[in-house]
Amino acid sequence: MHPNPSPLSTRPSSAKQKLLIVDDDEDLRTQMKWALAQDYDVLLAEDRQSALDLFKARQPSVVTLDLGLPPQPAGVEEGFAALGDIMAENGQTKVIIITGRGEKENALRAVSQGAYDFFYKPIQLDELKVVLSRAFYLSQLEREQKVLRGRLKDDAFQGILGSCEKMQEVFARIRKVATTDAPVLITGESGTGKELAARAIHQLSARRGEPFVVINCGAIPENLLESELFGHEKGSFTGAHIQRKGRVEMAQGGTLFLDEIGELPLLLQVKILRYLQEQVIERVGGREEIVVDARVLAATNRDLEAAMKEGKFREDLYFRLGVFVLNLPPIRERETDVIELARVFLSRYAEENRKKISGFTSDAVEAIQGYGWPGNVRELENRMRRAVIMAEGKKITPEDLEMGATPRVRYVGMGLKEAREALEKELISKALARNNGHLTKAATELGISRPTLYDLMEKFGIPKE
Ligand SMILES: Nc1ncnc2c1ncn2[C@@H]1O[C@H](COP(=O)(O)OP(=O)(O)OP(=O)(O)O)[C@@H](O)[C@H]1O
Ligand SMILES: [Mg+2]
Structure with a gap:
């Protein structure tokens, strides 16, 4: 009578789904547990408070609830209160109301307050089993849909990272x-x-x-x-x-x-x-x-x-x-994002290249944070990809990132703008030399677009050949 577990399910097939039975009649509880324990992980509660405590602790997705609970086993208000508690805790819960025959009004009132279905006493176990299995199935479908919706939403943002x-x-x-x-x-x-x-x-x-x-x-x-x-x-x-x-x-x-x-x-x-x-x-x-x-x-x-x-x-x-x-x-205005992005790219490329790299040396962190990143995220991503390939140790060093200590010495005494331009000019010239003047290749390596490279060459007076 079990619906097939769907491929999306994150639940290991051996783990049973949780069912909470709330009833003040001890014989009935024992009997139901006995009948259902093979299919479900059955939790038992005898009153409203213990039901709520168990619910919070174990998060069952389906509950059967007897409306007549102590202190008024002949009334229904305590049962309705319990229903309210459970729905407030998790509105997705499937609550099946157990009520006396001829109490149709209560049953309908419960459904209007969020109960999933109702069931008359005396309980016919095989009928109850059918209702339960439908309730669990629906609950699982709803959960899967939520996961899918979440994934869709993530995809819609195209993996754009940034927490600043x-x-x-x-x-x-x-x-x-x-x-x-x-x-x-x-x-x-x-x-x-x-x-x-x-x-x-x-x-x-x-x-x-x-x-x-x-x-x-x-x-x-x-x-x-x-x-x-x-x-x-x-x-x-x-x-x-x-x-x-x-x-x-x-x-x-x-x-x-x-x-x-x-x-x-x-x-x-x-x-x-x-x-x-x-x-x-x-x-x-x-x-x-x-x-x-x-x-x-x-x-x-x-x-x-x-x-x-x-x-x-x-x-x-x-x-x-x-x-x-x-x-x-631009990256340099994105506070802590720089290092966060660097870590994401690092783990992505480390995995891709099957390399066990656990992070950055403190010098590397300093270099990453101190650099101006003219090519922004693209440059960061390219540098990380390259660094992962180059890296020989467990941590990425400034040298792996081609951010060695030399520039810092070389540019001492310059203003920030001047130093940045000098460095940009140097990196561009080197990239062009490495790529035999091929603009597109040099631009890709630098992590900038071709027109940007063109503009920068013009600005620094680098000949276009
Ligand atoms: N916030 C971000 N999170 C993750 N990756 C990013 C982010 N921003 C950019 N990237 C990555 O950086 C690269 C460049 O992004 P994109 O092409 O969208 O930039 P662009 O602004 O159009 O650049 P250009 O002006 O050079 O055309 C892409 O590989 C992209 O996936
Ligand atoms: Mg673009």
């Missing part, structure tokens, strides 16, 4: 904007998790079952970007052999993520603005207007206000996109 106050605010804001259809502009330095946040917004929105389409405006050559965004008709330009849908259309019903929106050429800014205003697009070389329902998210690590002042970014588009701005804080 600033990240808690970010999570709260993500939850809030996710339920609207308004555009969101996600800002933040390179590697702070902008794409992760965009995915989280999509996953927490009503569009979660529909496509999430990314286009990196900085990575696609300008002359191909328009057709990539809006699609093209056959023969609209050399090489357009077939008709093709653009990314905007692919996001139909879902979410379109315009990454590095700051790189979008002015002409295309106008077209995106038009889409935002009218929800229609035209394919390149096409005449017909196509209605597309996609929610737009955009990200940038550039200062768009500065770009606006220089005339490189349209003000009207900026205001349209920036209805909500979600700013992701």
Whole structure:
């Protein structure tokens, strides 16, 4: 009569489920225990107080409750009070009321107060067994559903880590904007998790079952970007052999993520603005207007206000996109998160590489906390991955992290900004040298995006070859 244990169950199959029997009649208690002990872990209580104590201590998921309890075994109020106690303790509990025949009113009253079912005396054991097994089954289903819901919620946040106050605010804001259809502009330095946040917004929105389409405006050559965004008709330009849908259309019903929106050429800014205003697009070389329902998210690590002042970014588009701005804080402003993130990545990669590494040396902790992390979480993650591979001891050292003591000596006497720039310049030059000037490879190694690397090279006057 047992329902099959489901694969999700966390309960070892040998452990019996707990059933609490509350009845003041000792003979009946003994008889029921005798009959049910083979299937369940049976707990017995004779009055309201001992029932509540046992309930709290053992957390049974199903209870049978006789309404007539001492001090008024002929009344029902003590039984109802016990029902109230149990439901207040855990509203998911399945309480089966045992009551005298002809007390239908009490039975119904109990059900309206949260009881799962009722049963008339004298008890027919085989009937009771059926009711009990259904109650346990339902209770297990509910528990599993709760676990699943919890997992879904975690996944929706895409594993974004962060316990500092600033990240808690970010999570709260993500939850809030996710339920609207308004555009969101996600800002933040390179590697702070902008794409992760965009995915989280999509996953927490009503569009979660529909496509999430990314286009990196900085990575696609300008002359191909328009057709990539809006699609093209056959023969609209050399090489357009077939008709093709653009990314905007692919996001139909879902979410379109315009990454590095700051790189979008002015002409295309106008077209995106038009889409935002009218929800229609035209394919390149096409005449017909196509209605597309996609929610737009955009990200940038550039200062768009500065770009606006220089005339490189349209003000009207900026205001349209920036209805909500979600700013992701850089690591150096995230208090204790740095070391927490480092530990998470450490255990992740140690496990992946089957290495027994228990933590960081105190020098390493100091180095991690003292460093500016220009590449933010991406850089931290990359460094941890590398450090785990390099590490020979049980603890990660500053050398494993390529954060040796030398720089500290070398930069003594410099101001913070100057030292940071000098270090950045040095690391960039080394990364470029190691990768034979290959920008993408060097950027990946440094944990920054290619445009960021490009900008930094320009800033430090590093030749692009
Ligand atoms: N809060 C976080 N918790 C865990 N991992 C994170 C977090 N933020 C970023 N990451 C990881 O760091 C990497 C970079 O994240 P992401 O691509 O979202 O950053 P970004 O802001 O879009 O960077 P860029 O400006 O360079 O495009 C990814 O591997 C991501 O999983
Ligand atoms: Mg990104």
